[in-house]
Each structure stands twice: as C-alpha cells, then as structure tokens.
Amino acid sequence: MTQLARTTGDLDRRRPVPDLSLQWEEVVVPGSDPAPWMSDALRAVNAFEELGPGWDGGDGPVPSTEVLQLARRIVVETAQVQIGQAPHIGPVPGGGVQIEWHLGGRDLELEILPDLSLGLLAIDGERVFAQEVSIVERVPKARALVEWLTR
Amino acid sequence: MPDAAKPALPTFDVPPVNEVAIGVDFAPIQGWNVTHYGLLYKHFIERYPNVLAQPPLPAQMETFGEKPPGFPLSFSFSTAPDTRCWFIDSTDGQLLQVQSDKFLRNWRKRDGSREYPRYKVFRREFMADWKRFLDFVKGLGLPPPQPRQCEILYINHLELGVPLPDMFTFVKAPPRDFLPEPESANFAVSYRIPGILARLHVVLNRAVRIQDGAEVLQFSLTARGQPAGTTPDNLMEWFDVGHEWIIRAFDDLTTTQMHRLWQKRGT
Numbered sequence: 001m002t003q004l005a006r007t008t009g010d011l012d013r014r015r016p017v018p019d020l021s022l023q024w025e026e027v028v029v030p031g032s033d034p035a036p037w038m039s040d041a042l043r044a045v046n047a048f049e050e051l052g053p054g055w056d057g058g059d060g061p062v063p064s065t066e067v068l069q070l071a072r073r074i075v076v077e078t079a080q081v082q083i084g085q086a087p088h089i090g091p092v093p094g095g096g097v098q099i100e101w102h103l104g105g106r107d108l109e110l111e112i113l114p115d116l117s118l119g120l121l122a123i124d125g126e127r128v129f130a131q132e133v134s135i136v137e138r139v140p141k142a143r144a145l146v147e148w149l150t151r
Numbered sequence: 152m153p154d155a156a157k158p159a160l161p162t163f164d165v166p167p168v169n170e171v172a173i174g175v176d177f178a179p180i181q182g183w184n185v186t187h188y189g190l191l192y193k194h195f196i197e198r199y200p201n202v203l204a205q206p207p208l209p210a211q212m213e214t215f216g217e218k219p220p221g222f223p224l225s226f227s228f229s230t231a232p233d234t235r236c237w238f239i240d241s242t243d244g245q246l247l248q249v250q251s252d253k254f255l256r257n258w259r260k261r262d263g264s265r266e267y268p269r270y271k272v273f274r275r276e277f278m279a280d281w282k283r284f285l286d287f288v289k290g291l292g293l294p295p296p297q298p299r300q301c302e303i304l305y306i307n308h309l310e311l312g313v314p315l316p317d318m319f320t321f322v323k324a325p326p327r328d329f330l331p332e333p334e335s336a337n338f339a340v341s342y343r344i345p346g347i348l349a350r351l352h353v354v355l356n357r358a359v360r361i362q363d364g365a366e367v368l369q370f371s372l373t374a375r376g377q378p379a380g381t382t383p384d385n386l387m388e389w390f391d392v393g394h395e396w397i398i399r400a401f402d403d404l405t406t407t408q409m410h411r412l413w414q415k416r417g418t
Binding site for chain 2: 023024025045046068076
C-alpha cells in the first residue's frame with residue numbers, strides 16, 4: 001500500500017490545468033497511441049444509454065447522461081496509459097458506472113457515483129485502499145491509479 | 152461589389168460542421184465587475200435563458216512582425232473578475248460567452264436542433280448581440296469595449312472509417328509496397344492571410360465527443376487577427392475575409408470525393 005499512498009499523495013499536490021478553449025462542444029483529444037481497448041470501452045459505455053427502467057431486475061435508476069460523460073472521460077484518460085488489459089465496465093445499481101481492472105495480483109475498482117463523485121478501491125495483496133475522490137481530481141487520479149497498476 | 156476575378160465561394164448543402172464560433176477580444180472594460188454578469192443575464196434572458204459560470208479564457212493574441220509567429224502568444228493578466236459567463240438558448244444550440252475582455256457567440260449541432268444557420272445569418276445574429284452588448288455597457292456608464300482581435304472558428308466532425316487520403320488532399324496515399332493506410336493523423340498548419348492582419352490555423356486530430364462517445368476526426372479551421380478599426384463595419388469586413396479563407400481552405404484541403412458526399416455547390 002505504500003506505493004499507492006505515495007501515488008495518491010503526489011496527486012493531492014497537483015492541480016489539473018483546465019481545458020480552456022472557446023470551443024463549446026466537449027471533446028477529448030486522446031494521445032497519439034491510446035490503448036487498443038479504448039474504442040470497445042467507449043462502445044460499452046455508450047450501450048448503457050439503452051438501459052431502461054428495471055435494468056437491474058429491481059427499480060434501480062439508469063446511469064445519467066452526466067455519469068456516462070464522466071465515464072467516457074475516464075476511459076479516454078486511462079487509455080493513455082500503456083496497459084494492455086481492457087477494463088471491465090458495467091452499470092451498478094443506484095445509477096453509477098464501475099470500471100475495473102484486475103492485473104497481477106492488484107485490483108482497481110473505480111465507481112462513478114450518481115452524484116458524479118468517484119469512489120475508488122485499490123487492493124494490492126493484503127493492502128486495501130479506499131477513497132472518495134473530489135470532483136476536481138477524479139480524472140487525473142483515475143489515470144494515476146491505472147499507472148500504479150502497471151508498475 | 153463582387154470581385155470578377157475571384158471564383159464564387161463554394162457552399163456545401165450537407166457540411167460536416169459541428170460547431171461554429173465568432174467573436175471579438177478587447178482590452179478589459181474598465182469598471183467591469185462581477186455584478187454586471189447578473190445584469191447582463193437579465194438583458195439577454197429572453198434569448199438566452201440559461202446561464203453557467205466558467206473559468207475565463209486566456210488572451211490568445213496573434214502577433215504580426217518580422218519574426219515567425221511560432222505558437223500564438225497566450226497570456227492572462229487582469230484585475231477584472233476572474234469569470235466567464237455562458238448564456239445558452241433554450242435549444243442548447245446557441246451560446247454567448249462573455250468575460251471582461253471577450254465576447255463570443257457559438258453555434259453547435261444538436262439532435263433535433265436546426266441545421267447550421269449559415270454564415271450570413273450567424274454573422275447577423277452575432278452583430279445584433281454585439282450591438283446589444285455595446286448598448287448594455289454604455290447604459291452602465293462604462294467605456295465601450297475596443298475590439299483588438301477578431302476570431303472565427305469552424306469545427307468539422309468527420310466519421311472514422313474513410314481512408315485519410317480519400318478525405319484530405321494533404322494526406323498522400325502511401326507507397327503500397329510497404330506502409331498501410333494511416334490509422335490516424337494529427338496535423339497542424341497555419342497561413343498568413345494577405346491583405347489583412349490575420350492568420351488561418353488548420354488542425355486535424357482524432358477526438359472523442361463526450362456528449363455521445365463518438366470517435367471522430369476533428370478538423371478545425373480558425374481565422375484570427377486584427378480588424379482595421381473598432382466599428383461594427385470594421386468587424387464585419389474582417390469576419391467576411393476570415394470566413395472566406397476558412398471556406399476556401401476547407402475546399403482546398405478536402406477531396407472531391409468528400410465534396411460529393413457533402414453536396415458541394417459552386418466552383
């Protein structure tokens with residue numbers, strides 16, 4: 001867990017630079033070599049738009065437009081990390097979306113909550129780290145944690 | 152009076168344009184403060200009923216001298232309020248962006264919204280809003296904004312899947328005995344626009360649209376530079392040249408195959 005704690009500590013001191021442009025439509029420009037799973041992961045997120053009431057067998061709400069938009073941002077950002085393994089992506093009861101990797105004895109679960117905060121759970125053997133991430137840090141912290149998975 | 156030597160400006164019945172923006176940059180208005188955004192909201196509420204606060208855009212000024220331009224100079228210093236306000240219409244397709252040193256108007260494509268209203272209409276609507284803004288500032292007893300730079304931007308979204316050499320004249324088909332078709336491309340080039348103080352920037356990159364998750368090629372053309380004066384006529388003259396360069400550059404840089412798809416008219 002030490003390594004993970006150091007990673008997140010570094011992030012706490014960072015301030016993401018806002019993307020400032022007169023462009024209105026929100027787009028993300030991936031780097032020149034995104035992970036090959038990026039397109040499939042985006043399609044998985046897009047498919048959640050088709051979910052209807054009762055999708056979970058109960059009366060759970062579907063992920064909102066804003067939740068799906070944040071999921072797309074996180075997919076594109078984490079696809080900039082050189083990690084070959086594609087994430088598992090699924091809707092979760094309550095209206096969130098979970099993105100998770102299991103790699104080499106490490107597990108990382110990122111849950112986008114309906115209020116657009118990000119819950120994270122990182123497991124490295126016996127060590128467990130859980131945190132709810134502030135809005136401003138969500139996307140860079142998701143990327144940093146995927147980088148941690150690859151170390 | 153039309154220039155007989157110039158071919159008519161081409162038009163496209165089904166252009167791939169996703170967003171258009173037009174605007175002016177001016178020295179920060181002396182005395183402008185955060186309360187004025189609330190008053191401005193009331194001034195524009197019938198046309199733009201929705202409002203959002205955004206971080207301000209930095210100044211991005213084109214410089215024109217003997218040295219090559221390199222990157223456009225970008226800086227930000229001001230004692231004016233650190234805010235940009237978005238005023239959005241009820242269709243979510245029209246936007247006014249106002250900050251202490253900028254006034255911009257955007258149109259973007261939306262499902263169910265009307266098609267691109269075309270430059271002449273868009274310019275007319277911009278000028279009407281700009282004049283309303285000038286009246287508003289005058290009514291506050293503040294000095295009028297003095298435009299120092301104009302900008303016009305067209306962003307096109309092209310679907311992935313068509314080979315790049317079939318879309319763009321600047322992408323040459325690779326030698327068939329070694330390289331395959333390029334999978335993707337990033338491209339940036341700029342041109343000085345003769346006759347006025349302006350530059351045209353052309354950028355192509357792969358992008359993901361957050362609204363719907365679509366992966367697209369984003370092909371943007373931006374004209375930016377200094378108008379000859381500060382009057383509305385000066386601005387319109389500058390915008391007309393900037394617009395013409397964008398359209399002719401788009402026509403030059405894309406292939407006749409795509410022109411057929413976009414239903415080009417004119418030479």
